[in-house]
Amino acid sequence: MQEIPKKYQHGEAEQKWMERWESLGIYRWDDSLPRENTFVVDTPPPTVSGSLHVGHVFSYTHTDIIVRYQRMQQRNIMYPMGWDDNGLPTERRVQNKFGITCNPHLAYDPNWKPEDAADPKQRIEVSRPNFIEACALVTDEDEAAFEALWRRLGLSVEWQQQYATIDERCRHISQLSFLDLVERGHVFNAESPTMWDVGFQTALAQADLEDREKQGAFHDIRFGVEGGGEIVIATTRPELLPACIAVVAHPSDERYKDYFGKNAVTPLFEAVVPIVASEHADPEKGSGIMMICTFGDAADVEWWKSSGLPIRQIIGKDGRLKPVAFGEEPFISRNPERAAAAYAEIVGKSAKQAKAKVAEMLAEDASDADGAGRALIGEPKPTQQMVKFYEKGEQPIEFITTRQWFIKVLDYKSQLLEQGAKIEWHPAHMRSRYDHWVEGLAHDWCISRQRFFGVPFPVWYPVSADGVVGYSSPIYAEPDSLPIDPLSDTPPGYKPEQRGEPGGFVGDPDVMDTWATSSLTPQIVSKWGLDEARHQKLFPMDMRPQSHEIIRTWAFYTIVKAWMHEQQIPWKHVVISGWILDPDRKKMSKSRGNVVTPQHLLDEYSSDAVRYWTGRARLGVDTAFDDKVFKTGRKLVTKIFNASRFVLMQIADTEASERSVSAITEPLDRAYVENLRGVISSATKAFDRFDYAAALQAAGVFKRVRDGVRVLSDGELKAKVSLEVAGASKTAIEKIEKAGGSIKVLNAAE
């Protein structure tokens, strides 16, 4: 990298002030002061992924600008900082760095140290507490890097108030939250079809998904009908044919009216499935008739739930077709031997491989169910389709039946909408994103994940004398004992030796969704459940800064928790910042490879110049990265610095009595002061509505009101004044004269 000239090296001075501020403790929150006049910020805990980019600098500076304004208004500020180290990104990095995987059922080994993990290539299994130690080692480094950046940027964070989402306090409060929701009846566990990522092998929530476009193909498949006839069904997932449980068409669809009540026979597997009239089918789409499989998509799940039909689950947790027994419930077939032979061709294959194989078999199959000919009609027809993926996953999600914990959000849509309406959104239109998300919710919030680096559920299950685990009668931890790990701690009334034994207990091996903790950031800061007096002083908070793409997760979940626990809103204001776009107006993201790191910008232009750049971006509006703005910022900062020096020099030569406003007598000076009042007033109003960009603009306009034009148009000095001005513009002179003033323009020589 090019070396930065000495005159542009700002680090030293910034370092000095950073240390000065810290030693003075000027950013401390004073817990002795009452709630009134306190300003509390729900700072976003950044994911400590080790990579920093200008996006971080951008949104965190916005918050700092608002905080500094509030501090100038004499507010007692709570501006904490958290680190989101809990969750999958850290887990993956630790696995690769130390060559370990977590086996939550192992016991903690106090002698094992991550540093002496032998060979990164050799995967050794460690207990969950050991794994968490290894995670802590990695995240400590990352957190230090983030903290250094934040300090360099001059964020006026209250560094005494730090938390990490995996630390003891966060685990404690997350578990307490879970127990409280159990008590209030908002939580349940159920074995039911759930969105599942086959790569990470964990359950997911609706908010974890994203749509991706994928090349698919319609396969027209001929089904026989018992008693004669045939129907043709178009599907993009022929591999699910063995999982078909029914065939449905719209009740008003004339083409299929005669078939309702009869049974269809699937090709290859010869399962006899009912032909059902259902609103679920759209006569306009495909051939108007569709197969219901367990499970192709969320709609299949819904339909199955109300049908009373059995589940034919063929996709396993790893995304491969698992072994099933034809001829036995639920895989009843008219011809079990043929079905088993066909299935033997695809068992163990991934869904994708199985799709191709099934299509091949259908194409070759000349003797389908009722001997009507080739089961696959024509060639598969390619189509672009939108498929749901886990946002971090590489394969489409599947619906797989597993036992999971859920929070009931579907029952409370109207209450959650009401809560959203009580919060002020900046900009206001961002609220509609929240409203739409809530209105469109289709699933309760699945909060359990089959992962390791997270907060465990404070739950055990009794094991009966004949070895059956009692999932329906969980043993909950005592609130006083939190945080606990059910895989190493023993439930009340049991002895450690009874773990896994008949008549004993087992611990719940799952961890919580990382949002189950992140949704409690206000309560974590206020120490809800741990320190009631502090909670009352800090909750609800004043401001939640965040970006718009996580309205459906972070904002939504936080609102859910605050409402469920205390029927409160978590904060009064949500402040939404936009994205950083690259100079071509594309979103900056790691995958695009267009990310700009902040360090060289700070070195070359100074923290203040970078802050100036962020301050120009309006709330909620995406901003293109433009290095000209940094240059402008640097010039402006120098200007202000020099002007201040000039003023200080003047003051040094002036008696204290001459420094009051009343001592200003020159009309032009008085005009400036008058104008300054207006600037302060409009900047203050802007800041009060969190619009720092408008405040900056107000100040920027003042900078160039040097010829008194605006003063004459609206100050109290509109009365006739005579001005002696150096270098007044032509227009300024005209305006002043038009307003009835007179003006004498001085030459440089005078």
Added chain:
RNA sequence: GGGCGUUUAGCUCAGUUGGCUAGAGCAUCGGCCUUACAAGCCGAGGGUCGUAGGUUCAAGUCCUACAACGCCCACCA
């Protein structure tokens, strides 16, 4: 398919409840070493306010339709 947003100077963007000749920064061009500041100062040129209608004494601003771009959601047999 539903929703939200954006569209104003070459570029990046302001423009409040409709109200004097639509503004700023950057860029361009011209002129200046005028107490701290050439990392500065003064000035100039540059706009059919996305398109088409409508309301009004008056529309960048309000209404209707349309277009382009971005985002969110849904569908996806």
